[in-house]
Amino acid sequence: MDREIKFRAKCCYSSDWVYGNLIHSEKFAGCPNEWRIHNPEYGLESDVIPETVGQYIGLRDKNGNDIYEGDIVNGNNFHGSIDGVIVFMDEIASFGVSYNKRVTPCAISNSNCLREGRFDSTVIGNIYDNPELIKQLI
Numbered sequence: 001m002d003r004e005i006k007f008r009a010k011c012c013y014s015s016d017w018v019y020g021n022l023i024h025s026e027k028f029a030g031c032p033n034e035w036r037i038h039n040p041e042y043g044l045e046s047d048v049i050p051e052t053v054g055q056y057i058g059l060r061d062k063n064g065n066d067i068y069e070g071d072i073v074n075g076n077n078f079h080g081s082i083d084g085v086i087v088f089m090d091e092i093a094s095f096g097v098s099y100n101k102r103v104t105p106c107a108i109s110n111s112n113c114l115r116e117g118r119f120d121s122t123v124i125g126n127i128y129d130n131p132e133l134i135k136q137l138i
Contacts, residue, residue: 006056008068009037009048010128018046022053052128057086057095061123068126072133073097075121085127085134097121 007022012033020039028034033047054069061067071086075097084099096103125133 003058004056007037008054008056009035009046009050010052012047012049018048022055054086054126055088061121063122065123067123069095070127071123072125072127072130073121074124083124083133084121
């Protein structure tokens with residue numbers, strides 16, 4: 001199975017989201033263009049805000065939208081509807097959903113996880129554009 005690896009981040013100069021390959025340049029360490037996103041489709045590189053870099057987790061939500069690290073998702077579990085933030089879990093080298101100060105891996109078989117190649121949740125925002133949504137999530 002091929003795994004698509006791509007990233008997104010906010011552009012330094014416009015605050016627009018840019019998508020593609022993440023490039024780090026030691027030559028520009030400490031400069032605004034130390035981190036870049038290269039869009040192979042258009043051949044463009046954008047200087048990005050490092051704190052906003054998020055990796056595509058390899059799944060789409062139930063509406064077909066790509067899911068990235070830092071996205072806020074809404075789904076259901078045995079407690080009902082719940083919102084969570086997509087995070088990387090170092091201890092198991094996988095992505096998970098952080099909610100109510102708990103983290104659940106995205107690949108376990110519960111109602112918030114995989115259903116026919118899609119994540120059984122909906123992306124409702126992200127932690128950079130919608131900080132008001134994350135009060136109790138992480």
